[in-house]
Amino acid sequence: MRLKDKIAVVTGGAKGLGQAMAELFAKEGAKVVAVDMGDLSYSNPNVEGYKLNVTNSEDCKKFFDYMVEKYGKIDILVNNAGITKDAMTRKMTDEQWDLVIDVNLTGVFNLTRFIGPHMQTMGGGSIISISSIVGEYGNIGQANYAATKAGVLGLTKTWAKEFGMKGGNVRVNAIAPGYIMTDILKTVPQELLDGFAKQTMIGRLGQPEEIANAALFLASDEASYVTGHTLSVNGGMRL
Numbered sequence: 001m002r003l004k005d006k007i008a009v010v011t012g013g014a015k016g017l018g019q020a021m022a023e024l025f026a027k028e029g030a031k032v033v034a035v036d037m038g039d040l041s042y043s044n045p046n047v048e049g050y051k052l053n054v055t056n057s058e059d060c061k062k063f064f065d066y067m068v069e070k071y072g073k074i075d076i077l078v079n080n081a082g083i084t085k086d087a088m089t090r091k092m093t094d095e096q097w098d099l100v101i102d103v104n105l106t107g108v109f110n111l112t113r114f115i116g117p118h119m120q121t122m123g124g125g126s127i128i129s130i131s132s133i134v135g136e137y138g139n140i141g142q143a144n145y146a147a148t149k150a151g152v153l154g155l156t157k158t159w160a161k162e163f164g165m166k167g168g169n170v171r172v173n174a175i176a177p178g179y180i181m182t183d184i185l186k187t188v189p190q191e192l193l194d195g196f197a198k199q200t201m202i203g204r205l206g207q208p209e210e211i212a213n214a215a216l217f218l219a220s221d222e223a224s225y226v227t228g229h230t231l232s233v234n235g236g237m238r239l
């Protein structure tokens with residue numbers, strides 16, 4: 001019960017990494033509110049589903065107010081909702097660029113701008129944002145995605161300073177996953193995925209639970225002296 005009595009928000013919580021994190025956090029004693037623009041179906045009574053598009057800043061404020069009124073506090077925020085719209089730069093449309101920036105970058109800002117200061121006022125908290133190996137190293141055909149995931153690393157360091165000021169005790173970290181088996185990889189050809197697996201030291205792609213375990217560490221008091229950090233969880237892909 002490493003998150004006993006904690007109140008956690010996980011965005012993009014309907015499937016993939018978000019679902020794995022929501023379920024693990026609940027198993028470890030947290031009350032989790034899983035936020036998604038898609039349908040949420042959890043049988044676990046400790047996970048509540050809340051429909052929200054994180055690109056809508058007014059709705060994000062309403063969600064924050066709802067959380068404070070219902071639970072009185074938020075201890076953990078995982079900014080996980082994210083999308084890809086891949087294209088080579090010369091072919092990338094305005095729509096592909098804007099959509100990815102809106103969800104992966106503005107969506108992260110929209111909730112953290114309320115929840116970060118709230119945690120600071122409450123005397124502590126843990127914010128985790130899901131970046132990517134693509135944000136660390138770049139990737140052909142993903143200029144929009146790489147920009148957002150590198151942007152998340154800049155936000156993480158900035159917020160570790162801002163919300164940690166004056167004894168705020170808010171820890172802000174990022175996780176940079178390698179290639180993890182979820183729906184986001186559905187459009188990636190199998191031969192490319194096989195190639196990625198061969199580039200790792202572990203010899204395979206990752207599982208959602210392996211990211212959830214890293215998030216659990218950063219969310220819990222075991223990481224009480226870890227802030228402003230990016231935890232790469234990629235099977236040693238870039239060694």
Ligand SMILES: NC(=O)c1ccc[n+]([C@@H]2O[C@H](COP(=O)([O-])OP(=O)(O)OC[C@H]3O[C@@H](n4cnc5c(N)ncnc54)[C@H](O)[C@@H]3O)[C@@H](O)[C@H]2O)c1
Nearest residue numbers: 012014016017036037038053054081082132179180182184
């Ligand atoms: N799976 C990987 O290999 C991998 C690697 C590196 C980083 N990531 C990142 O991890 C995060 C989760 O990805 P995943 O693999 O679980 O993908 P996924 O597609 O399985 O799940 C993403 C979830 O985010 C939700 N979502 C999308 N736009 C939203 C919005 N505007 N508002 C609210 N919810 C929204 C979707 O409905 C979906 O439930 C993303 O930020 C992704 O970029 C994934």
